[in-house]
Amino acid sequence: MQILYVCTGNQCRSVMAEYYTRSVLAARGLNNEDLDVRSAGTLHYPPHPADPLAIDVLKADGIDANPHISTPLTPDLSRTANLILCFEREQISDLLDQNPLAARKVFLFNDFVNVCSHLHADGPIPGDTVGDRLNEVMASVSMLRPFLPEAPETEDPHRKSREVFDRVYAEIKKGVNTIFDAVA
Template sequence: MNLLFVCTGNTCRSAMAEPLMRMRLTKAGLGDQVEVRSAGVAAQAGQPASKGAQQVMNAHGLDADAHLATPLDDELVRWADLILTMSQSHKRAILERHIEAMDKTFQLKEFVDDDPESMKLFEAMGELQAEAQTKQAQFMAEHADEIESLQERYQESGGQDPTVDAELAALQQRLEACVQQESERMMELVAKLPDYDVADPYGSGQDVYDATAREISGLLDKLVERLQEEGVE
């Protein structure tokens, strides 16, 4: 299994999560089954971990100097079997470019949340998503001839026909309208979810870094338990 932690600069939260998780996997006897990496959606390649993160790693007997920031790229997204982000903004940034990664991208806190009420919300959201996908598929099938005609006209004009652009935009609006109820309901459910962000300690004192590390450590303990229960592939 390939596990990828993602934050902003890959110098604080994901930089701590990577070695802390690797340490736990080794203790759990899963070190040979799970490869762990980390990256940042706005990382500068080769940057060292922040001093606060380095002190956290040193306190756990980990080699802080071994960490160098890695920018998130297409290859890493393809490599990962599971992508766990530190905030909603990181998750959104990934899915905006890699919608195909939707089924394997979660916030860390979201992924290990075992609260029954949250589970009900996620189940309802899954059902809504399935309903919306079914409606969209039906729409596409019912308008297949229209879509094909527009695609042909678009190619013939080299994308320079404003009439075609307007008709494509109208078609997109109709597609969105057919799942408007599901979209509105989804937003209502999302608003009921707890805050899954792990706060960024960057620029704060060591006490904040230590608190963030404790929070991440607790989440990683739950993550290891889940991997053990479900079995690592």
């Protein structure tokens, strides 16, 4: 299963989510579960490295994101991904403008986190693998969303202070941990 995180420039939020998720998968021994984690951005400008503050907050957790080079979101990327998590509703809209068929697999990050938390609280999520359980969550989102609080967007920390980066990274970490506590 391929998980794709999407933000605006693929410099901050999606980078932190991609690299943190990879570290969570490795720490849980799930890196051999056929899970591929990637990231992309809706802006289409030349490839560039991750924001230095994103690299720095990841480094504080022992995660090296120095090799990251931004990737612009393309219809091919959204077609090959099985699960797409965006940090703002506008990113979902941009993605669906490129690939309307992705509607069944693209979610606001915090919305997906809320559904994972809700399902996990009800007991084990059905499925033999992490991918099966992620698919079960995806299938449940539209049914559960009306009963859950409206999920907030994740603030874009680009060109903001270290405190904003720390806060956004803490939100992403909490969300990724919630997802994998539910499906792992």
